[in-house]
Amino acid sequence: MPTIIDGKEVAAQVLAECAQEIVELKSQGITPGLAVVLVGEDPASRVYVSSKVKKCAELGLHSEKIVLSKEATQEEVLAVVERLNLDPAIHGILVQSPPPPQIDEEAIVRAINPAKDVDGFHPENVAKLALEDSSGFVPCTPAGCMRLLAAAGVETSGKEAIVVGRSMIVGKPMALLLVAKGSDATVTIAHSRTKNLAEVCRRADIVVAAVGIPNFIKAEHIKDGAVVIDVGINRVEDASRKSGYRLCGDVAFEAVADKTHAITPVPGGVGPMTIAMLIKNTIKAAR
Ligand code: GUN
DSSP, X not given: OOEXXXXXXXXXXXXXXXXXXHHHHHHTTOOOEEEXXXXXXXXXHHHHHHHHHHHHHHHTOEEEEEEEOTTOOHHHHHHHHXXXXXXXXXXXXXXXXXXXXXXOHHHHHHHSOGGGOTTOOSHHHHHHHHHTOTTSOOOHHHHHHHHHXXXXXXXXXXXXXXXEOOOTTTHHHHHHHHHSXXXXXXXXXXXXXXXXXXXXXXTOSEEEEOSOOTTOBOGGGOOTTOEEEEOOOEEEEOTTSTTSEXXXXXXXXXXXXXXXXXXXOSSSSHHHHHHHHHHHHHHHHHO
């Protein structure tokens, strides 16, 4: 039977560490502050933004939620970022992705003060990750995946790892973390143009799925005894649910789980880790 890696439990451990640090900082008169900016009405983004703000409140962090309409202009979003860059009560700034099409997301990310870029998306923080300079911010989702691997006691050194997906939010930073000194995996980054994906994936001891396609990774992609980290949070229609949908990963869990040594579920795997690592980054920013 595979180990089901419990993201809720590991996230609770991370948040317990954070709670201690927050008490310490507050005793020095510092309350870490996070600003979350939502542009538009993407239903998933609304849920993510609300849960981020709620978690801040639970932990006694200062937070600010700024919601702009789906017609907001680039100048309006930039003005919000500028104001937050200058606000001493705000240590971390996050602009939820993806914004509506009229917004140039890259320009928004570049406008964020890198010292407040708790998403780790600013070029300065991307460079620091590549340079293995720990003074930067590591993107929350891949940082959470690394923490899950550690919590599950997965040895990465010398292992073959494959990251399926090359996004700047997950795929590329995940590959950099896995290959970094201390982790020392041998890393392949696969994507939509990769030939013989199943064959390439079957070489891997560790598979990280971050493609955003429900049930994309199947049994044929997985070597017996591999460790599988499923980053996908896809909404699929489900008339039997009150909401009309259910969440489904990038991995066909039922078909894959029995082949694995360990696997993350969806929901309850990587998802809870992302918020926990965001809180951790916000505390780092406040320090
Ligand atoms: N959209 C999906 N994941 C993320 C994330 O980690 N940060 C931001 N800003 N947007 C996202």
